[in-house]
Amino acid sequence: MTREERSWILQDFGNSAYSIAITTALLPVFYKTYAAKGLNPTDATAFWGYANSFATALIVILAPILGNLADYKGYKKKFFNFFVILAILSTAALSFIGENQWRLALFIYIITVLGSTGASIFYDAFLTDVTTDEKMDMISSQGFGFGYLGGTVGFGLSMGLILLAPSIGMPASLATKIAFVITAVWWLVFTIPFFKNIEQKYWLEGKPPKAAKVFQKLAGTFREIFQDRNLLLFFLAYFFYIDGVHTIISMATPIAIDLKLGLTETELLMILLVIQLVAFPFAILYGWLSKRLGSRIMIMVGILTYVGIAIFGLFLDTRLDFMILAFLVATAQGGIQALSRSFFGKLIPKTKSAEYFGVFNIFGKISSIFGPLLMGVVTQVTGNIQYGILSLGILFVLGLAFFLKVRSVPSNLSGGPAPDTV
Known part of the structure; x- marks a missing residue:
């Protein structure tokens, strides 16, 4: 290293x-x-x-x-x-x-x-x-x-x-x-x-555009993304599955409280810390397995794990159930986020990495609106938060459907040999 x-x-x-x-x-x-x-x-x-x-x-x-x-x-x-x-x-x-x-x-x-x-x-x-x-x-x-x-x-x-x-x-x-x-x-x-x-190793030549031209250049970035089918499909897939990931992370504590599982605030805090410790080796394991199986396969493994989590949420009934759910989340949350970042990094031109990661961040932020909204609406309509958890499976299924169409090769914007192919 x-x-x-x-x-x-x-x-x-x-x-x-x-x-x-x-x-x-x-x-x-x-x-x-x-x-x-x-x-x-x-x-x-x-x-x-x-x-x-x-x-x-x-x-x-x-x-x-x-x-x-x-x-x-x-x-x-x-x-x-x-x-x-x-x-x-x-x-x-x-x-x-x-x-x-x-x-x-x-x-x-x-x-x-x-x-x-x-x-x-x-x-x-x-x-x-x-x-x-x-x-x-x-x-x-x-x-x-x-x-x-x-x-x-x-x-x-x-x-x-x-x-x-x-x-x-x-x-x-x-x-x-x-x-x-x-x-x-x-x-x-x-x-x-x-x-x-x-230090920055890849850059665009010249001087940054003046304020009036920044938005014109930004519009050009979005045009490039929409013209690159592979990159656009990745953005659509990422939009859905990362929304589900962020929703489960942010809603874990309210879920535990609403289900009245008998967990104290201290116990919830300890579970949060255990999730961090479990996520540490599993995130590295995802990276190690991606060298052998490819990052595309491992991202799909992560998405399917979350589909299983959404289904398992329907059966949450005891403290042990919640702990198992937390463990499953910990096994996938770091790996899927890490490999999504690196998969995207290989799709984009290196001289425009900040520009494209800025857009990448937008998709992550905007997507975070819809998961909690979906879960809240389904929970209110059904009167059951477990159905709300299950509804998040829709986001992961949609994310997987789009991701299956993504080729794990660099887009035509970056060129070069494919780093991992399936």
């Missing part, structure tokens, strides 16, 4: 602590119980939802525009540096939020989402710079795998402090604020190798 590949993987090891602490576990609770303590609980939840929607809308608008600019020489690294520093500083700034300062909390949170998602786009785009087509599946899988491990260790440090706080007389709010700083420092430390060792 080269120094550049190791440095790229370490960035995932560092930034994954943010995903658990800020997006999933600590900040939502801190916001509800401390920053928005004086608000009506319904209003607090609504404002949190509005903030997430606004942040997502910003990314959907900015991602392809910034991607168009970043592919010119030297700009990809500059954009990554800006967004990752913005994310790290704003994560640390969460520690300055006082009681009932919910407006400040939401403002800083939106900045962290903007920074972390922007950094992720350019981080993904650097995959084509740090490794070869032949190694791309393995490196992408190791990024996801070690990301799960790093997120667990980084979040574990924060949880250790929070659990220790009562015994040393530290208020829970102060312990959580320190945890925000720990998360930011953890991310910064494992970003240093990226700063030092990774």
Whole structure:
């Protein structure tokens, strides 16, 4: 493994602590119980939802525009540096939020989402710079795998402090604020190798277009995608199956609560950590198997696993059932996301990686709207959340149907020999 590949993987090891602490576990609770303590609980939840929607809308608008600019020489690294520093500083700034300062909390949170998602786009785009087509599946899988491990260790440090706080007389709010700083420092430390060792190897010649021409160039990107049948089919497949993946991840806790399985908040948190630990080796296993079977086959294995998960959800009845469901999710979630990223990286022209990964990010974000909506409607109509889980199988079946038509060869935009064929 080269120094550049190791440095790229370490960035995932560092930034994954943010995903658990800020997006999933600590900040939502801190916001509800401390920053928005004086608000009506319904209003607090609504404002949190509005903030997430606004942040997502910003990314959907900015991602392809910034991607168009970043592919010119030297700009990809500059954009990554800006967004990752913005994310790290704003994560640390969460520690300055006082009681009932919910407006400040939401403002800083939106900045962290903007920074972390922007950094992720350019981080993904650097995959084509740090490794070869032949190694791309393995490196992408190791990024996801070690990301799960790093997120667990980084979040574990924060949880250790929070659990220790009562015994040393530290208020829970102060312990959580320190945890925000720990998360930011953890991310910064494992970003240093990226700063030092990774540079853009593929770029477009000339200067970035002026503002008026960015949208014209962006329109050209979408025309190229629609004219490339293979790439378009991949986008359609990815749109459906990744929507199902994200929905199951985001709805796991509400599912457990609504089914009244008797799991405490602590037990749910422990299951979340176990999922991260199980996902670590399985993400790497997906990368290893892709060398032997091809990434196309392994993505299909991941999709079929999720079809099985959707069907199994119909029979959820006990705590053990939920734990089995969580284990099955952990076996597939890292692998399918990692190989989707590397499969896409081999379909696109390397000189336009930031531009195309910006569009890739849009599909991932927009698709996340429909899965929760589908599940919510089916659950309300049937009065049974298990039918809601089963309905997600439609997304995976549609994703598989489109993916079966995708050839695992580079598109006519990139040229070159096929890295893995079926």
